[in-house]
Amino acid sequence: MSKKLHVALVGLGFGSTFTEIYLRHPNVAQLTICDANPERLATQQTQFGVENAVSTLEAVLADPTIDAVHLNSGIPDHARQSVATLEAGKHCACTVPMATSLEEICAIIAAKRQSGKNYMMMETQLYAREFLFACELRDKGTFGRLQLLRGAHYQDMENWPAYWQGLPPMWYSTHAVAPCLAFAKTRALSVRCLGSGTMRDELKVRYSNPFPMETAIFRLDREGPLAMEITRALFHSARGYEESFTIYGEDATLEAPQIHNEAPVLFRLTALGAQSGPRRSAPEKLYVPDYAHLLPEPIRSFTGAVELDGRGEHPSVMHGGGHGGSHPHLIHEFVRSIVEQRAPAIDEIKAADWTAPGLCAHKSALRGGEEVTIPDFA
Secondary structure (H helix, E strand, O other): OOOOEEEEEEOOOHHHHOHHHHHHOOOEEEEEEEOOOHHHHHHHHHHHOOOEEEOOHHHHHHOOOOOEEEEOOOHHHHHHHHHHHHHOOOEEEEOOOOOOOHHHHHHHHHHHHHHOOOEEEOOHHHHOHHHHHHHHHHHOOOOOOEEEEEEEEEOOOOOOOHHHOOOOHHHHOHHHHHHHHHHHOOOEEEEEEEEEOOOOHHHHOOOOOOOOEEEEEEEEOOOOOOEEEEEEEOOOOOOOOEEEEEEEEOOEEEEOOOOOOOOOEEEEEEEOOOOOOOOEEEEEEOOOOOOHHHOOHHHHHHHOOHHHOOOOOOHHHHHHOOHHHOHHHHHHHHHHHHHOOOOOOOOHHHHHHHHHHHHHHHHHHHOOOOOEEOOOOO
């Protein structure tokens, strides 16, 4: 029988969307939940019948029976808590982004290597059904030669917790960066980024960031020229929530949905035309499968729309429609990587390669669009 783990889920805001998935996973024997808010902790404990509940990460790390920790804390705490988890000899999963500086990224990589434990960044877009379908099309040769990659993430963070206020948009850009780089199986080499728009003065205080929106062009590590364009908005933008990517190919182009619950659109080259005539591309709305079949039966139902069954009270889920059904895939990959004693699909190097581009992009924006080289962490 496969090993069964004792997992701790830390942070029950967004983290509450994962509680029941862990409880039902066949390789999880025990779950400890952790939150500093006693009311939220008690609610989760009662709702799901969780026996073990503690109020601090320190209590989690001091428990020798806990094998793995899933962090869902605020962005400024990600790096510090990840390092502490690894140094305590526990496997670590952490919500995005990995860190808010290149130095923090290096600290996590060093802690992971010294501990010998797994680190996984829980990037939802890698397991969103639209991305999984795009990879199927890629592997069939649908796109032909890649010509351009484009990602976008628009989300208004007004009135969210204090640490969000004034956050540099590109610091939290992995939902746009990751699917493009993962699709092309590459990393970004350098970036030029421009800040855009006008930020209210009070929002500039915490991070000294003057930009509500940032847009960047990245040079990628591929034979032949291939660029990636990323736009990220956090404030002062009248646009509904969107996490999307567009794959421009010579033979076909795929536009992921830009409005919640719409279908992705594939443009196929249908006619080359005469030497002097136009080329034609026909748009086709795609049916995207659920991909629940990739999961153990007890957690397959969690690929559905979580906002409909009581697990979707957190704003990021209500706005994002359950992140494309990715949540059970993320948990399954984290748990199985530990059980199988292998690196997870989003290990510390991929996490760095998908987080650092945004950090370097913001540096470029503060320098008026100056090109900034992105470190190679491999």
